[in-house]
Amino acid sequence: MSGTDSLSRTFAALADPTRRAMLTRLAQGAATVGELASPFAMSFAAVSKHLRVLEGAGLVSRGRDAQYRPATLEARPLAAASAWIGDYRRFWNDSFDALADVLETTEPHDPTDPHDKENPR
């Protein structure tokens, strides 16, 4: 992953459900590898590997305590990721609007419902 730009490292780090769950756990506070491993039923080695990816993206920092090195969430790289995606907001809003239009046009009408606009009394 070296040589990759910062935004790509951030997105790559987020492209794994376990790493996202680890960030969610770290949002509650710093945690050791052992504390991170237990809810995921994962080996320390697997957790350490995921932590290294998160560290490489700057999303986690590690404490200096030689034995435990607790991991801390570093959310700042997420700001750039959010800004990049945010530039496309109008496109997904448009697509939701288009979907709503389609649903409205194709909405089934209940002929037994007196409140159905297609069947005014």
Add this chain to the structure above:
Amino acid sequence: MSGTDSLSRTFAALADPTRRAMLTRLAQGAATVGELASPFAMSFAAVSKHLRVLEGAGLVSRGRDAQYRPATLEARPLAAASAWIGDYRRFWNDSFDALADVLETTEPHDPTDPHDKENPR
């Protein structure tokens, strides 16, 4: 990439500067593989490979024209990605606030500047 959850596929697709640039191009309108290849000085094969990743994440759809199959931006998966990252907004806001505090505390003062608050006339 099969078997991967939708959010992971979206983030993985965004984890490459060329694919992000292709989405930016497609935000201007649909484009053929040839039109996508030219600004990036890339082979059709390389562009097609990136397009397949974007298609797999649902970020691009392809037209039915057998010869050109123009690619169209499908922004809706970005809504979920934006929502996931958005949950961490307060953490990066906090870290920017903390940085601003540090910068304010350590701001160098110019003793020759009469407007420097540390050196009132």
